[in-house]
Amino acid sequence: MTPDESTHGMWSNRWLFVLAAAGSAVGLGNIWKFPYIAGENGGGVFVVAYLFCVALVGIPVMVAEVLIGRQGRQSPINSMRLLVQRSEGSQAWTLIGWAGVVAGFLILSFYSVIAGWGLYYIGELASGGFVGVDGNTATQALAELHSNPILMSVFHTVFMGITIFIVARGVVSGLERAIRWLMPLLFVLLIVLLGYGIASGGFAEGFDFMFALRWDALSFDGLLVALGHAAFTLSIGMGAIMAYGAYVPRSVSITRTVITIAMLDTVVALIAGLAIFSIVFANGLEPGSGPGLMFVTVPRAFGQMSLGALFGGIFFILVSFAAITSAISLTEPAIAFLVEEYNASRSRVAVSLGVACWLLGLASVFSFNVWSDVYVVGEKTVFDSIDYLTANIMLPLGAFFIALFAGYVLPRGTVMSQLGITSESAMAIWTVGLKVIAPLGVLAVFLYTIWPSG
Ligand code: TRP
Numbered sequence: 156m157t158p159d160e161s162t163h164g165m166w167s168n169r170w171l172f173v174l175a176a177a178g179s180a181v182g183l184g185n186i187w188k189f190p191y192i193a194g195e196n197g198g199g200v201f202v203v204a205y206l207f208c209v210a211l212v213g214i215p216v217m218v219a220e221v222l223i224g225r226q227g228r229q230s231p232i233n234s235m236r237l238l239v240q241r242s243e244g245s246q247a248w249t250l251i252g253w254a255g256v257v258a259g260f261l262i263l264s265f266y267s268v269i270a271g272w273g274l275y276y277i278g279e280l281a282s283g284g285f286v287g288v289d290g291n292t293a294t295q296a297l298a299e300l301h302s303n304p305i306l307m308s309v310f311h312t313v314f315m316g317i318t319i320f321i322v323a324r325g326v327v328s329g330l331e332r333a334i335r336w337l338m339p340l341l342f343v344l345l346i347v348l349l350g351y352g353i354a355s356g357g358f359a360e361g362f363d364f365m366f367a368l369r370w371d372a373l374s375f376d377g378l379l380v381a382l383g384h385a386a387f388t389l390s391i392g393m394g395a396i397m398a399y400g401a402y403v404p405r406s407v408s409i410t411r412t413v414i415t416i417a418m419l420d421t422v423v424a425l426i427a428g429l430a431i432f433s434i435v436f437a438n439g440l441e442p443g444s445g446p447g448l449m450f451v452t453v454p455r456a457f458g459q460m461s462l463g464a465l466f467g468g469i470f471f472i473l474v475s476f477a478a479i480t481s482a483i484s485l486t487e488p489a490i491a492f493l494v495e496e497y498n499a500s501r502s503r504v505a506v507s508l509g510v511a512c513w514l515l516g517l518a519s520v521f522s523f524n525v526w527s528d529v530y531v532v533g534e535k536t537v538f539d540s541i542d543y544l545t546a547n548i549m550l551p552l553g554a555f556f557i558a559l560f561a562g563y564v565l566p567r568g569t570v571m572s573q574l575g576i577t578s579e580s581a582m583a584i585w586t587v588g589l590k591v592i593a594p595l596g597v598l599a600v601f602l603y604t605i606w607p608s609g
Contacts, residue, residue, distance in 0.1 A: 344469060360432075
C-alpha cells in the first residue's frame with residue numbers, strides 16, 4: 156500500500172482545496188471565453204446546453220477525477236498506472252494521463268497569449284487610455300494590439316514567466332495566499348461591472364440574449380462547443396483536477412466539495428456573461444464578435460465610470476490572477492509526472508516545460524497577425540485549431556474515458572469508501588452518473604455533431 160499522502164505536498168484543509176480547484180476552474184474560460192462563444196453560438200440555447208453539460212457530465216467527471224487522484228496520490232499518469240495494476244485493468248487506460256499532459260501543454264500555449272492581453276490591458280486602463288472611449292475606439296485599440304506580434308510576445312512571455320516561477324516553487328505553498336483574497340475581490344468587481352451594465356440600460360436585452368431559447372440558433376457544432384466549454388471551464392478531462400485531487404486529505408467530502416466548486420464556477424461565468432452582454436447591447440456592439448469581446452466591452456464600460464481607470468486597472472489585475480491560478484493547474488499533471496519519473500527538481504522541470512510551451516505559444520501570437528491566413532484545419536488559424544482540438548475534442552474524450560474508468564474499472568468498494576457512501580441508494584446515483592449519464596452525454600453530443608447535417 157502507498158502511504159495516504161502525496162510526495163508533492165498536501166492541501167492543509169478542505170477550504171484550501173476548494174480555493175485551489177476553484178482557482179483552477181475560474182479563469183479566462185469564465186470571463187473571456189464563455190461570453191464570446193455564447194455570443195457566437197446564439198446565446199440562450201447555448202447557455203442552457205452548457206448548464207446541462209456542467210450538471211450531467213461536468214460534476215460526475217470532476218468527482219471521478221478527485222477520487223482517482225486521491226486514491227492514487229501521484230501524478231495522473233502514475234495514479235492511473237497504479238489503479239490499473241490494482242484492479243487488473245488494461246494498461247491502455249493510462250493513455251488518459253498521457254493525453255491529458257499533451258492537452259494541458261497545448262491549452263497553456265494559447266491561454267498564456269490571451270492572458271498576456273489581460274496584462275497589457277492593466278497598464279492601458281490604469282493609465283487612463285480608455286477614459287471616455289466609444290465602442291469603435293475600443294475595437295480599434297484591440298486591433299492595434301493584434302497587429303503587433305512583438306508587443307503580444309512580450310506580454311505572453313511575462314505571463315508564462317510568472318506562471319512558471321510559481322509552479323517551480325510548488326502549487327501547495329504558492330497558491331493558497333493569492334487565491335484567498337483575490338478571488339472574492341474579482342467577484343466584487345464583476346458585480347460592479349454588472350451594475351454598470353444595468354445602469355447603462357442594456358440589462359434586459361442582455362438577459363434575454365443569454366436566457367431566451369431561440370431553438371433555431373442551436374447548431375450542430377454549437378452543442379459540441381457547449382460540451383467542450385463545460386469541460387474547459389471546470390478544468391476537467393485532462394487530469395488537472397486529478398493532480399490536485401492527489402493532495403486532498405482523506406477527511407474531505409469529495410461530492411460536497413465538487414458541487415461547491417462547480418457552482419462557484421458557473422455563477423462567475425453567468426455574472427460575467429450578463430455584465431458583458433448588457434454592455435454589448437447598451438452600446439450597440441456585436442455579441443458575436445469573437446475572442447476580442449471582453450477586451451472591447453470591459454474597457455469601454457470602465458472608460459465611462461468615474462474612477463474607471465483605477466477600477467479598470469484593478470479588474471484586469473484580478474483577471475490576470477484568475478488566469479495565473481488556472482495556468483498553474485494546466486502544468487501540474489506534467490510537472491508532477493516528470494518529477495516522479497526522473498526524480499528531477501521541480502524548478503528544472505518547470506522551466507523546461509515553460510520554455511517549450513512558450514515557443515508553441517508564439518504560433519498563437521502570430522495567428523493574429525503575420526500568420527493570420529495560415530490555416531491548419533479548415534478555415535482555422537493555429538490559435539483557433541489548438542483551441543478547437545483541445546476544448547472540443549480532447550477534453551470531452553478525456554472526460555468520457557475518465558467516467559468509464561471510474562464507473563467500470565475501479566472496484567466498487569474503492570469508490571464507495573472514497574466518496575464516503577454507505578447506502579445503496581446513494582451509490583446508485585453515482586453509478587448511474589458515471590457509468591451511464593456522463594459517457595452517454597458525451598457520446599450523444601459527438602454523434603449529434605458528426606451527424607450528416609443538411
Ligand atoms: N478552467 C480554466 C478556465 O476556465 C482553464 C483551465 C485550467 C483548464 N486548467 C484546465 C481547462 C484544465 C481544461 C483543463 O479558464
